[in-house]
Amino acid sequence: MVKSIIHLSHISKIYKTDVVETTALSDISFDIKKGEFVAIMGPSGSGKSTLMHIIGALDTPTTGSYVLDGEEVSKLTEDNLADIRNRKIGFIFQAFNLLPRRTTLQNVMLPMFYREATSSAYAISKEESEKIATKYLIMVGLENRLTHTSNQLSGGQMQRVAIARSLVNNPAILLADEPTGNIASNQAEEIMAIFQKLNNEGHTVVMITHESEIADHAKRIIHIRDGKLVSDEKNKKQKIAKLGIKQDTL
Secondary structure, three states: OOOEEEEEEEEEEEEEOOOOEEEEEEEEEEEEEOOOEEEEEOOOOOOHHHHHHHHOOOOOOOEEEEEEOOEEOOOOOHHHHHHHHHHHEEEEEOOOOOOOOOEHHHHHHHHHHHHHHHOHHHOOOHHHHHHHHHHHHHHOOOOOOOOOEHHHOOHHHHHHHHHHHHHOOOOOEEEEEOOOOOOOHHHHHHHHHHHHHHHHOOOOEEEEEOOHHHHOOOOEEEEEEOOEEEEEEEOOOOOOOOOOOOOOOO
């Protein structure tokens, strides 16, 4: 039996000020099993970003339980949340979040340095870090861009760097927030092909998007509206992107 890598039970998130109380999420429950590719969809203001922050251990729910890869993360401290993020989650953001003065290789190595800083148990040599980072950059088709900085890369290439970076600590899940929002449509298809390849290799992928064409690359789609889960269904019209990870021109 395939185990649940994500277990959300009756998750609610309420933001309070002195004069107003806003419910961003209301009684959300679902499981995501190891090896699934799930898209979470919703319009602006639906609560999907709040849900992404909770799944990504960037925030904690007001009520409810969240278990990630066997660890209860609902009530953790900031330090413990940071540790979970580094060990369990590979992030891919819309804005890429690359350091502009670092090379492609150095950007991909960063999560390994951060992990080592939290515990000597994760210490590996610089040579080993470079080997791991190079492996994933080759996997996303950037073997000839190892020494380039981000201003020498296209948007699609920068997102490939972000995907390679997300993989180096062997996370439990890949969490992609609007991963094609800042790139051209032809590059978006290439990025989705990479996600599908990773999922076919066993990686659990959770993607936040408002675009139905992008969500259709996932095997399952969860819809959120007004802070509530309105549907959770297998995607019967899954779109298969052609694998396009060859070097593209600058």
